[in-house]
Amino acid sequence: AQSVAQPEDQVNVAEGNPLTVKCTYSVSGNPYLFWYVQYPNRGLQFLLKYITGDNLVKGSYGFEAEFNKSQTSFHLKKPSALVSDSALYFCAVGGGGFKTIFGAGTRLFVKA
Amino acid sequence: GAVVSQHPSRVICKSGTSVKIECRSLDFQATTMFWYRQFPKKSLMLMATSNEGSKATYEQGVEKDKFLINHASLTLSTLTVTSAHPEDSSFYICSANPPGDSPLHFGNGTRLTVT
Numbered sequence: 001a002q003s004v005a006q007p008e009d010q011v012n013v014a015e016g017n018p019l020t021v022k023c024t025y026s027v028s029g030n031p032y033l034f035w036y037v038q039y040p041n042r043g044l045q046f047l048l049k050y051i052t053g054d055n056l057v058k059g060s061y062g063f064e065a066e067f068n069k070s071q072t073s074f075h076l077k078k079p080s081a082l083v084s085d086s087a088l089y090f091c092a093v094g095g096g097g098f099k100t101i102f103g104a105g106t107r108l109f110v111k112a
Numbered sequence: 113g114a115v116v117s118q119h120p121s122r123v124i125c126k127s128g129t130s131v132k133i134e135c136r137s138l139d140f141q142a143t144t145m146f147w148y149r150q151f152p153k154k155s156l157m158l159m160a161t162s163n164e165g166s167k168a169t170y171e172q173g174v175e176k177d178k179f180l181i182n183h184a185s186l187t188l189s190t191l192t193v194t195s196a197h198p199e200d201s202s203f204y205i206c207s208a209n210p211p212g213d214s215p216l217h218f219g220n221g222t223r224l225t226v227t
Contacts, residue, residue, distance in 0.1 A: 034215050043118065043205050043218035044156075051213055090155065092216075100146070100207075100216055104155045 002027045004093045006103035013081045014111050021076040021106045023091030033074045034092040034100070035065055044090060050074060061085070081110045114140050114210040118219025125196055125226055133191045133222045135162075135206030141186035142208035146216070147179075150203040162189040196226040 003026045013019045025031055032051050036044040048059025055067045065076045076089060088107050094100030115138040125131050135145055143164045148156040160181050161169040168181035178200075180192040189208075193200055203223055207216040 032213070036218075041203070041221065041223060043116075043220040044207075044216075046215045046217065049213075049215050099158065099161070101158075102156045107153075 002031075002093050002099075002101050004091050004101055004103040006089075006091055006106045008106050009104075010107045010109065012109045012111065015083050016080050019078050019081040019085070019108065019110070021089050021091075021108060023074045023076065023103060024072050025074060025091070025093045026072065027093055031074075031093055033065075033067065034094075035059065035063070035074075035076050036090045036092060036102075038088040038090065038105075047076070047089075081108075083110045083112050086110045114208075114214060114217045116206065116208050116217045116219045118206050118222055120222060121220060122223045123225070125224070127197055127226055128195055130192055130194045131196055131224060133193075133204055133206070133224075135189045135191070135208070135219050137187045137208045137210075137217075140208075140210045142189075142210075143186060145183060145189040145206055145208045147181065147189075147191050148205045148207065150205060150221075156205065159191075164189075193224065196224070198226045200224065201226045 005024045034049045035047040038044050047063050048057050050057045050067045058064045063078050088105050090105050091103040092100050117136045119134045145162040147159045150156050159174045162181045162183040164183045170176045183189040205221040207218045
């Protein structure tokens with residue numbers, strides 16, 4: 001069975017500082033991993049994905065994520081946070097014929 | 113890019129009535145669409161997988177007679193909440209996979225309030 005865990009309910013960071021939102025996963029076989037962002041009362045927006053290839057994946061709005069097979073992690077990162085990055089972030093595993101399973105979500109607060 | 117449109121964005125209905133929510137893939141064909149429910153400050157709960165031309169696959173604990181899903185064409189799936197009750201009030205989101213290894217694309221969600 002596939003699963004994904006986001007250990008932090010909330011992450012607080014000052015504007016201009018680097019941010020990390022953590023995600024670990026459990027799958028049999030090669031994982032398809034995704035990050036999505038949700039703004040209030042909206043659907044989810046796709047940020048980036050890892051299917052194969054380079055472990056460092058670059059996505060929308062300056063976000064990137066690093067796939068680490070040995071640690072089964074796929075942490076989301078951004079070198080310099082913006083206030084407008086404040087939102088709810090979801091890590092997900094799936095695709096390739098499997099249902100997409102979402103983590104519990106991490107709320108990111110970026111303070112000016 | 114792939115676009116999924118969901119309508120309405122917000123609906124208020126009286127207890128006992130039925131509400132229909134539409135999900136459309138605007139620029140791709142989707143044989144499969146997914147319906148999620150999201151509670152406040154919670155993650156998405158997959159309710160069912162909508163299959164074009166066949167019956168939907170419901171997740172455990174989701175009442176199929178309560179949440180009717182119809183996927184009559186390759187670009188449209190509908191979710192009907194029948195005999196709505198206040199506890200059905202929630203944020204409902206649909207999604208679909210464009211062909212290939214594309215990620216899920218989501219509608220903007222429907223805020224249902226049952227009074």
